[in-house]
Amino acid sequence: MKITPKEDGKHQVQLTRDGEEFLPGRELGTAADIDWAKRKQKASIIVEVVMLVMQVVGIAVIVSIETMKAKIEDTVEAIKKSAALQSAINKFISSWKEAGRQGNVMSKAEAILNLLVDIQSAGGYLLTIIKSLCEEMPWLDWVKTVAMATALIIAGLETDVIVFAVVEKAVHFKQKVDNVVKLEEIEQTRWKST
Numbered sequence: 001m002k003i004t005p006k007e008d009g010k011h012q013v014q015l016t017r018d019g020e021e022f023l024p025g026r027e028l029g030t031a032a033d034i035d036w037a038k039r040k041q042k043a044s045i046i047v048e049v050v051m052l053v054m055q056v057v058g059i060a061v062i063v064s065i066e067t068m069k070a071k072i073e074d075t076v077e078a079i080k081k082s083a084a085l086q087s088a089i090n091k092f093i094s095s096w097k098e099a100g101r102q103g104n105v106m107s108k109a110e111a112i113l114n115l116l117v118d119i120q121s122a123g124g125y126l127l128t129i130i131k132s133l134c135e136e137m138p139w140l141d142w143v144k145t146v147a148m149a150t151a152l153i154i155a156g157l158e159t160d161v162i163v164f165a166v167v168e169k170a171v172h173f174k175q176k177v178d179n180v181v182k183l184e185e186i187e188q189t190r191w192k193s194t
Helices: 031-056 065-081 083-102 105-119 127-132 139-159 163-192
Strands: 003-004 012-017 020-028
Touching: 003 163, 012 031, 020 031, 020 065, 031 065, 031 083, 031 105, 031 127, 031 163, 065 083, 065 127, 083 105, 083 163, 105 127
Parallel strands: none
Antiparallel strands: 003 012, 012 020
16 A cells, blocks of 8 residues: 655555555545545555465465455455454554654564464454465365464464564565555544644
8 A cells, every 4th residue: 555645735545556556546535535545454464464474374375455455354344343453453553653762573463473472363364364365276285274274373372482483574664554554644633733
């Protein structure tokens, strides 16, 4: 996500992936527009945290743009419907910001792992994401990969085995969390002044 200020005091959001437009952008002209952008970024964080940890446990998943778009939209809807997912992502963002203020990389890794635990606790959504990220695989590969990913991630969470590996891979989440913070700042300043 790229947030760009405009001359009229509003902001434009572009939703990108690897530098290319991923989903249609939007001008942040209303509180609803800002809420829309925050939901998209939070959904992206959730999906990419799962992908990150799958990569850390040795499962490389290549996801088409269409599958990723669908997974982001599904996750936006899940966040809207689940107070537990809303709480999980908000807790992650707070923990990540606090770890950043302290300069504590290990706390950032813990925030990611806690988010995974919270996603799983929020009704098994972790398995839902894993299954959908693997849906483009041949059926037998899909079954093996989903089973292996789920087992490895859950085992890793229970033993803290993956904490150190996550630390090295987690750098790109800074921009995503910064985007949510920026959207909250825009929301506060825009509607305080009106």
